Amino acid sequence: MNNLQSILTMGSIFILSLVSLNFNSSLLQNNTVELENKVYLTAFSLADDMIEEIKQKAFDEKTLVFPTVNRSTLTPAGSLGKEGENYPYFDDVDDYNNYSRDADEPHAEKYHIAVKVYYVSETDPDTESSTQTFHKRVDVTVSSPYLNNNAKLTFIFTQK
Amino acid sequence: MSILIDILGSSFIGGLILLLILKLNLFANSSGVTSDNELKLQQNAKTLAEIVNYDFRKIGYDCDSTSIAVADSNRIKFYADIDRNGTVDIIEYYASDSTKALGTENPRDIILYRTVNGVEMGGPTLGLTKIKLSYLDQFNIVTNILANIRYIKVELWVESEIREQESNFVNPNHPYLFTYWEMKINPRNI
Numbered sequence: 001m002n003n004l005q006s007i008l009t010m011g012s013i014f015i016l017s018l019v020s021l022n023f024n025s026s027l028l029q030n031n032t033v034e035l036e037n038k039v040y041l042t043a044f045s046l047a048d049d050m051i052e053e054i055k056q057k058a059f060d061e062k063t064l065v066f067p068t069v070n071r072s073t074l075t076p077a078g079s080l081g082k083e084g085e086n087y088p089y090f091d092d093v094d095d096y097n098n099y100s101r102d103a104d105e106p107h108a109e110k111y112h113i114a115v116k117v118y119y120v121s122e123t124d125p126d127t128e129s130s131t132q133t134f135h136k137r138v139d140v141t142v143s144s145p146y147l148n149n150n151a152k153l154t155f156i157f158t159q160k
Numbered sequence: 161m162s163i164l165i166d167i168l169g170s171s172f173i174g175g176l177i178l179l180l181i182l183k184l185n186l187f188a189n190s191s192g193v194t195s196d197n198e199l200k201l202q203q204n205a206k207t208l209a210e211i212v213n214y215d216f217r218k219i220g221y222d223c224d225s226t227s228i229a230v231a232d233s234n235r236i237k238f239y240a241d242i243d244r245n246g247t248v249d250i251i252e253y254y255a256s257d258s259t260k261a262l263g264t265e266n267p268r269d270i271i272l273y274r275t276v277n278g279v280e281m282g283g284p285t286l287g288l289t290k291i292k293l294s295y296l297d298q299f300n301i302v303t304n305i306l307a308n309i310r311y312i313k314v315e316l317w318v319e320s321e322i323r324e325q326e327s328n329f330v331n332p333n334h335p336y337l338f339t340y341w342e343m344k345i346n347p348r349n350i
Contacts, residue, residue: 049344
């Protein structure tokens with residue numbers, strides 16, 4: 001073999017190795033995404049559990065016994081949060097504002113669940129309202145060290 | 161002599177390249193199979209969750225008395241007018257042991273049975289290996305008082321039905337993919 005042939009052979013092996021390496025890394029990436037999907041599934045089920053739990057609560061501290069037709073009697077937007085109760089004895093939706101907890105599940109640990117509750121505009125549920133309305137939006141965010149992005153579920157509660 | 165070295169050298173390099181391509185092909189195939197198994201596993205888990213969710217949400221529908229008759233960790237019996245014909249039905253869910261699902265490779269999978277008014281329906285195993293039911297009161301505290309149950313927490317452990325041949329993501333002693341699903345159901349009528 002002359003020198004040129006040797007160089008060509010080594011070059012082709014080098015290119016083949018690169019292709020092989022890229023191929024392997026893309027397959028591994030595919031596997032990583034699949035595993036991450038499993039973590040996402042659990043994260044969403046945790047978020048859904050939290051919303052399911054909140055659904056059982058009253059709309060507001062002031063409507064525990066009777067509903068109201070007057071928005072101004074509801075808890076002011078700046079005071080949304082627990083009124084002396086401790087988890088799990090929360091009795092209304094906004095008690096969960098700023099509530100957070102950690103959760104461990106069988107195939108992934110260190111999930112963190114955080115809840116945010118705020119009033120939203122009755123005509124545009126994506127706009128936060130600084131005054132009381134009959135719509136409270138609950139954002140449940142689940143994070144995990146195994147997720148690139150957080151899982152977030154939102155639910156809008158209205159006065160029953 | 162030089163020609164012989166050329167032939168030997170090129171055969172060696174050709175062999176290396178052939179092995180490399182072969183290995184690449186095997187890896188691609190096994191990864192494809194794992195990928196399909198993983199997808200099927202997640203679909204199975206979702207299907208099981210939807211079946212359970214569909215019935216459990218209706219617990220107590222059109223029933224005036226205590227809606228849950230039996231509340232065990234792997235068995236539940238409840239009342240609901242599930243088919244909306246004006247008559248309250250008795251629905252029961254329970255899990256078999258692993259000896260009932262012999263048609264699959266996985267030795268651990270079980271069958272979830274659903275009976276309506278005593279008529280048993282056992283579907284495919286869908287890779288279910290364990291089901292755990294917990295019963296919670298209005299404050300999310302575990303209770304065994306039937307009348308106080310407000311939430312049912314369902315945990316499903318699901319595994320692939322066929323074994324993984326070459327995967328680094330499974331336990332070599334039990335080479336099956338695994339996923340877990342949990343949900344908390346708040347039936348509106350209890």
